[in-house]
Amino acid sequence: MTSLTQLDAWIDAHFDEEVRFLQELVRVPTDTPPGNNAPHAERTAELLAAMGIEAERHAVPAAEVQAAGLQSITNLIARRRYGPGRTIALNAHGDVVPPGEGWTHDPYGGEIADGRIYGRATAVSKSDIASFTFAIRALESLGERLAGSVELHVTYDEEYGGEVGPDWLLRHGLTQPDLMIAAGFSYQVVVAHNGCLQLEVTVHGDMAHAAIPDSGTDALQGATHILNALYALNAEYLKVSSQVEGITHPYLNVGLIQGGTNTNVIPGKVVLKIDRRMIPEEDPAEVEAALRRTIEQAAASFQPPRGGRQLTVDVRRILLARAMKPLPGNQPLVQAIQKHGEAVFGEKIPAVGTPLYTDVRLYVERGIPGVIYGAGPRTVRESNAKRADEHLELEDLRRATKVIARTLHDLLQP
Numbered sequence: 001m002t003s004l005t006q007l008d009a010w011i012d013a014h015f016d017e018e019v020r021f022l023q024e025l026v027r028v029p030t031d032t033p034p035g036n037n038a039p040h041a042e043r044t045a046e047l048l049a050a051m052g053i054e055a056e057r058h059a060v061p062a063a064e065v066q067a068a069g070l071q072s073i074t075n076l077i078a079r080r081r082y083g084p085g086r087t088i089a090l091n092a093h094g095d096v097v098p099p100g101e102g103w104t105h106d107p108y109g110g111e112i113a114d115g116r117i118y119g120r121a122t123a124v125s126k127s128d129i130a131s132f133t134f135a136i137r138a139l140e141s142l143g144e145r146l147a148g149s150v151e152l153h154v155t156y157d158e159e160y161g162g163e164v165g166p167d168w169l170l171r172h173g174l175t176q177p178d179l180m181i182a183a184g185f186s187y188q189v190v191v192a193h194n195g196c197l198q199l200e201v202t203v204h205g206d207m208a209h210a211a212i213p214d215s216g217t218d219a220l221q222g223a224t225h226i227l228n229a230l231y232a233l234n235a236e237y238l239k240v241s242s243q244v245e246g247i248t249h250p251y252l253n254v255g256l257i258q259g260g261t262n263t264n265v266i267p268g269k270v271v272l273k274i275d276r277r278m279i280p281e282e283d284p285a286e287v288e289a290a291l292r293r294t295i296e297q298a299a300a301s302f303q304p305p306r307g308g309r310q311l312t313v314d315v316r317r318i319l320l321a322r323a324m325k326p327l328p329g330n331q332p333l334v335q336a337i338q339k340h341g342e343a344v345f346g347e348k349i350p351a352v353g354t355p356l357y358t359d360v361r362l363y364v365e366r367g368i369p370g371v372i373y374g375a376g377p378r379t380v381r382e383s384n385a386k387r388a389d390e391h392l393e394l395e396d397l398r399r400a401t402k403v404i405a406r407t408l409h410d411l412l413q414p
Helices: 003-013 015-026 038-050 062-067 126-141 166-171 219-237 284-301 328-345 394-411
Strands: 056-059 074-083 087-093 111-113 116-118 148-155 179-182 189-193 195-204 251-259 269-278 312-321 351-354 370-372 391-393
Touching (some): 003 015, 003 394, 015 038, 015 116, 015 126, 015 394, 038 056, 074 166, 087 126, 087 394, 116 394, 126 148, 126 394, 179 328, 219 251, 219 269, 219 284, 328 370, 328 394, 391 394
Parallel strands (some): 179 370
Antiparallel strands (some): 056 074, 111 116, 116 391, 189 370, 195 269, 195 312
16 A cells, blocks of 8 residues: 555545534634634644644734734644654634525534535635644654654634734744645645735715705715726726736725715715725736725815815725735645646646635745645635535545645655
8 A cells, every 4th residue: 555545545534533623613603703713723722632733822912913803813833843854834714704694504513414514614714724634644644754844824814814814923933834735625726816905995075964965065975976986997907817827807896885874964974995806917006006096086076066075085005915926936836736636536636826815925925835725616606605505515625635645745755
């Protein structure tokens, strides 16, 4: 029996245990917002310790967590040292968006039905806390001499941008891996992703009684004028194409609008929150400057009532997540995952980009070659990720665990 078949056999023999581990992870909510995620980290560390894997607990100071809009975060690092050589990090995030409405299964139940496990974060990305953990255990079951180290990073700030997740660990010098693999889906290895710029736009008018509308400046009408200018940009973005397979063009979305005080009052203030996805070829500074110009020009061209106050606008950056661009050093990761993915899944595993953005970029920005690969379906839509009845095919979990274990075995040879 070869080392690879031994790895596969160990994972098969312990797969029920892996599923139970994932169920336990799903049963501790990590809805973000509100982002009270330290209890999940504690439970994860307990479960890892029961398997002989000690995890360092790195609690982020409360003031920093609250400044990021969250409640509590403890990030985990489990270090497995085998000998001199390169360090490979495996990163999966435990935070997840709230479940929302429309579920037919308990979002925190981890229920098994028809070969699937249901629950929030079964696909994104508590599943890869499980796949990475059991890949490490399978590797160590061989008892072979290996060169290098593996680190399991379980972090809790992917949904809000990663600044108090992986970025916090990297900034504080708590980890400096040579290569990294982050949670993803099984049928492709992702080597690039979009960037994201989020802006908060506050439109100031002049509140007035609805019976005498000309005595004020309607901030909602002004915001509508600005929205029309912003949405017109999407037609221009369609003319811009990325050269990265899997990524198409930039686009803009206004995801939240708040304003007004009552039905019979002319709104004096309206707040818009804008999400601008950037292809890898774009310069974030230029994108932000162009958006600000569009907003300022639209505000200046809005005509208030005669004698009314001129519209004013405040623009605040909420998030800048730079695109992930392939680094030349990622080839060993790509080649190993493609080779073993094809062997395990029986089909070729393409290397592509994705229009999503992730906190993998925080490693890549520091010169650490990384890719995105893990347990999951062909597309986000297939798994209902971030929708009701999120689920994961158990066979995808099993096979992804085998691919990760085989990949680690390749990369850690003396």
